[in-house]
Amino acid sequence: xxxxxxxxxxxxxxxxxxxxxxxxxxxxxxxxxxxxxxxxxxxxxxxxxxxxxxxxxxxxxxxxxxxxxxxxxxxxxxxxxxxxxxxxxxxxxxxxxxxxxxxxxxxxxxxxxxxxxxxxxxxxxxxxxxxxxxxxxxxxxxxxxxxxxxxxxxxxxxxxxxxxxxxxxxxxxxxxxxxxxxxxxxxxxxxxxxxxxxxxxxxxxxxxxxxxxxxxxxxxxxxxxxxxxxxxxxxxxxxxxxxxxxxxxxxxxxxxxxxxxxxxxxx
Amino acid sequence: xxxxxxxxxxxxxxxxxxxxxxxxxxxxxxxxxxxxxxxxxxxxxxxxxxxxxxxxxxxxxxxxxxxxxxxxxxxxxxxxxxxxxxxxxxxxxxxxxxxxxxxxxxxxxxxxxxxxxxxxxxxxxxxxxxxxxxxxxxxxxxxxxxxxxxxxxxxxxxxxxxxxxxxxxxxxxxxxxxxxxxxxxxxxxxxxxxxxxxxxxxxxxxxxxxxxxxxxxxxxxxxxxxxxxxxxxxxxxxxxxxxxxxxxxxxxxxxxxxxxxxxxxxxxxxxxxxxxxxxxxxxxxxxxxxxxxxxxxxxxxxx
Numbered sequence: 111x112x113x114x115x116x117x118x119x120x121x122x123x124x125x126x127x128x129x130x131x132x133x134x135x136x137x138x139x140x141x142x143x144x145x146x147x148x149x150x151x152x153x154x155x156x157x158x159x160x161x162x163x164x165x166x167x168x169x170x171x172x173x174x175x176x177x178x179x180x181x182x183x184x185x186x187x188x189x190x191x192x193x194x195x196x197x198x199x200x201x202x203x204x205x206x207x208x209x210x211x212x213x214x215x216x217x218x219x220x221x222x223x224x225x226x227x228x229x230x231x232x233x234x235x236x237x238x239x240x241x242x243x244x245x246x247x248x249x250x251x252x253x254x255x256x257x258x259x260x261x262x263x264x265x266x267x268x269x270x271x272x273x274x275x276x277x278x279x280x281x282x283x284x285x286x287x288x289x290x291x292x293x294x295x296x297x298x299x300x301x302x303x304x305x306x307x308x309x310x311x312x313x314x315x316x317x318x319x320x321x322x323x324x325x326x327x328x329x330x331x332x333x334x335x336x337x338x339x340x341x342x343x344x345x346x347x348x349x350x351x352x353x354x355x356x357x358x359x360x361x362x363x364x365x366x367x368x369x370x371x372x373x374x375x376x377x
Numbered sequence: 378x379x380x381x382x383x384x385x386x387x388x389x390x391x392x393x394x395x396x397x398x399x400x401x402x403x404x405x406x407x408x409x410x411x412x413x414x415x416x417x418x419x420x421x422x423x424x425x426x427x428x429x430x431x432x433x434x435x436x437x438x439x440x441x442x443x444x445x446x447x448x449x450x451x452x453x454x455x456x457x458x459x460x461x462x463x464x465x466x467x468x469x470x471x472x473x474x475x476x477x478x479x480x481x482x483x484x485x486x487x488x489x490x491x492x493x494x495x496x497x498x499x500x501x502x503x504x505x506x507x508x509x510x511x512x513x514x515x516x517x518x519x520x521x522x523x524x525x526x527x528x529x530x531x532x533x534x535x536x537x538x539x540x541x542x543x544x545x546x547x548x549x550x551x552x553x554x555x556x557x558x559x560x561x562x563x564x565x566x567x568x569x570x571x572x573x574x575x576x577x578x579x580x581x582x583x584x585x586x587x588x589x590x591x592x593x594x595x596x597x598x599x600x601x602x603x604x605x606x607x608x609x610x611x612x613x614x615x616x617x618x619x620x621x622x623x624x625x626x627x628x629x630x631x632x633x634x635x636x637x638x639x640x641x642x643x644x645x646x647x648x649x650x651x652x653x654x655x656x657x658x659x660x661x662x663x664x665x666x667x668x669x670x671x672x673x674x675x676x677x678x679x680x
Contacts, residue, residue, distance in 0.1 A: 181566040197569070205567035212561045216409065217617045226557050229568055234553060262615035262675075278564075288567075 129193035132157050132202070132286045132317040133178060138187030140170070140177045147173040149341050151187070155286075155319050156334055160312050162322040162348075165338035166361050171321040172208065172290050174338060179205050179288060191286070201230055204284035206275050208291050214264045220274050221259040224249055227281025249280040254303055269300030276304060287311055289320040293327075305331055328352055384515040388531050389507045390636050393658055395537040396590040397628035399544050400602035403583045405621050408607045409559050414472070415580060416603025419587045420596040421476040422446075422453045424483030424502055427591060432490055446588045453479060480596075505595035507636070507654040510534075533593040540589035544582050548621075551575065556617055594655045601659035602628055609666040612673030627669075631662035 133155040140147045148170035155161050163171045176182040178189050180196050191199035204227070224246040225238065232238065250256045253273040258266065263274065272292060279287055287308070293301050308318050312333075322328060328335055328348060335352050337343040337360040344356040400416070407413050423446035430445025453475050460471040484499050510531040512520075520526040548555070558565035558572045565572055587599050610623035635658030640651050670676055 176563065179567045180569075181563050200567075200569040203567065205564055207561060207563040207567075211563055213409075216560045217611060217615050217620050218556075218560060219616060222616070223560075226561070226564070229553060229557060229570075232553070234550060264615075 129190075130157060131155055131190075132192055133288075133319060134190045134193075135174075135178050136188050136190075138174065138177050138189070139185045140173050140182055141185055142173075146170075146185075146340065148177065148338070151338070151342055153178075153336055153342065153345060155317060157317050158312060158315055159333040160308060160318040160320070160331065161334040161336060162320055162328050162332040163336045163338055164322055164325065164328060164360070165343075169339045169360075171338055175205075175288055175290050175319070175321060179203065181205075201282075202285045204279035204282040204287050206279045206287070206289040206292060209268065209272050209275060209294065214266075214271060216263065218263055219259070220250070220255065220261050220263060220266070221246055223263060223274050224277045224281050227278040230282070246277075246281055249277040250274075252280055252307055253277045267297070269296035272296050273300060273303065276307060280307070284316070286317045286319065289318070291321050291323060294323060325357070380515070380517040383517055383520060384512050386636070386640070387515075388512045388534055389510050389654065390633055392510055392531070392534050392537050392593050393507060393632035393636050393654070394629045395534070395541045396586075396594050396598065397602045397606070397632040397658065397662075398625045399537065399541040399586040400583075400590060400599055401606040401624045401628035402544055402548055402621065403579055403586060404603040405607040405610070405617075405624050406555060406559055406579055407583065407603060408611070409617075410576075410579075413604050416583055416587070417600050418453070418472060418476045419450065419580070419584050420591070420599040420603075421480040422449050423584070423588055423591060424596070425449050425479050425486060426483075427588070428483050428486045428490065432486075442592070443585070443588050446584060449479065450584065501595060502591075503595045503597055504653045504655045505591075505593050505598070507594050508640075508651070510593060537589055537593060540585050544586060547578060547582050551578065555579065594658075598655040598659045601662045602631075605659075605662035605666045606631065609662075609669035609673070612669045612676040615675050627662070627665050631658050631665055635659070635661040 131154045133153075135151060135153050138151040138153075139149050151170075151174055153174070163174060165171050173182065177184045177187070178196075180189070189196045191202055196203075221243075225242065227249070228238075228242055228245065232242065247256060247259065250259055253276050255270065255273050255277060258270060258274075263271065266274065276289075276292065279289075289308075292304055292308075296304070308320075308331075312318055320332075322332070329352060332348055334346060335348050336345040337351065337356050339360045339362075343360040344351045344353075404413070404416055407415055426445035426447070426449025427442045428445075429449075430441040433445075434441045456475045456479075457468070457471045460466055460474060461468055464471070466474075484502065487499050487502065510533055512526075512530050514520065514526045514529040516526070554565065554570045554575055557568070558570055558575055562572050583603070587596075590599050606624040606627040607620070609627050610620045613623045614620050636654045638661065639654040639657035642657070643651055
């Protein structure tokens with residue numbers, strides 16, 4: 111009887127945390143072939159925080175994001191956004207896919223890509239008015255790309271392309287920003303610009319979740335961390351979770367190549 | 378010249394323009410999605426379906442032909458999957474085998490069946506009969522306003538015009554999600570756009586264009602129009618809307634120029650008779666692509 115009571119209480123606490131969480135997944139499992147890419151992943155993202163998903167290559171980091179956003183269909187598991195099913199809450203989430211996932215020769219201009227972020231606002235046939243253009247230009251300004259508005263996207267450097275992708279997500283004016291490797295292959299100036307925008311989002315109450323590959327910058331950039339290797343190895347605030355022991359567990363023998371500084375990561 | 382032109386040349390030219398534009402419009406998206414061969418594939422696969430539909434119903438009518446073509450497409454998809462899985466053959470090779478085999482099967486069926494009463498034969502399947510689509514009751518431009526004369530206009534013209542209207546309506550209505558998911562499928566899914574039904578809709582539009590055009594102009598021109606005008610248009614502009622407009626312009630130009638050259642070209646160079654209009658239209662579209670590739674302002678990427 112007592113045990114049942116405690117379990118019920120624990121369940122209630124867990125449910126309350128999930129309802130408050132901007133993005134929570136339970137038992138998420140995705141498989142592209144025989145072996146699962148992610149297996150039974152539980153993750154509860156803290157509201158108003160910046161969370162990094164970290165793990166070795168092939169750990170399923172991008173897959174976890176895609177499954178949480180309904181971009182890939184999971185074999186099992188559930189996703190809730192502020193306690194509601196994902197389908198009802200699409201307007202609250204903005205996604206920044208990997209830059210390499212699209213063809214940059216596509217015949218479109220920077221401003222047109224940013225306007226894609228207004229799709230849910232405009233609908234199928236809604237007219238693009240001056241206020242929508244101003245909105246898009248404002249988003250370009252926040253990432254320092256106003257001068258490039260009418261350029262063809264193929265003319266941009268990798269860092270500039272990444273900023274355009276971020277501007278498109280900003281145009282959605284969402285509560286949750288989900289980014290897949292936002293710093294991969296970008297120049298130092300872009301990395302600084304992007305992290306400034308993300309911190310500004312967090313400081314205005316938005317939630318940021320990003321797949322991140324550079325272990326050395328995790329403590330500087332993020333509040334929380336999820337260590338992933340097909341399953342969740344550890345998750346929580348960076349100060350408690352980003353430890354040598356947990357990293358060893360996540361990366362196994364590959365930690366040496368991931369070059370973490372033992373002094374700073376000793377926890 | 379008015380009366381003769383309206384009766385003999387206007388219907389084929391209008392049909393040619395409708396076919397060319399109807400194929401070129403969805404072709405833009407197929408090209409950008411790296412699915413350009415789907416247009417080619419559809420126009421091959423539909424042949425046995427159309428022949429079987431004719432053998433069953435005894436009619437050359439759009440409804441049964443579309444059904445037959447759709448059935449053939451489903452069989453093709455199943456056959457491709459079966460070959461890929463059972464034979465462990467790469468998807469591109471499996472497609473190539475199925476499409477050519479089904480087209481060849483369609484040709485054999487055509488040869489063996491009694492289709493002499495209607496114009497459905499192998500040459501027809503390749504080149505159509507654009508030149509024979511004449512409007513006997515037309516007496517001049519005024520006939521376009523005369524309901525009695527209009528009733529005898531070749532049935533291919535309203536049929537093709539309807540297909541073009543359906544395709545235009547689809548593109549107009551779904552322009553945003555279609556272009557968005559063509560550029561960035563993952564992001565589109567994140568916004569709640571379902572790329573599966575949208576991609577299927579695009580393939581269905583391509584099939585409607587191919588099947589409706591097939592009877593009038595044959596498969597050569599269909600294959601050419603899916604690819605050549607959009608590919609040439611891509612080199613003229615860096616904006617999707619402009620590319621689609623250019624492709625429609627190039628397609629119409631190829632149709633008019635090709636028809637005129639086929640009819641009068643041999644005379645101009647001193648040879649007698651005329652050549653196949655469908656063949657000439659396809660050739661002209663290829664030439665337009667060649668010119669765009671050499672002189673288009675955006676023919677190299679990142680410029």
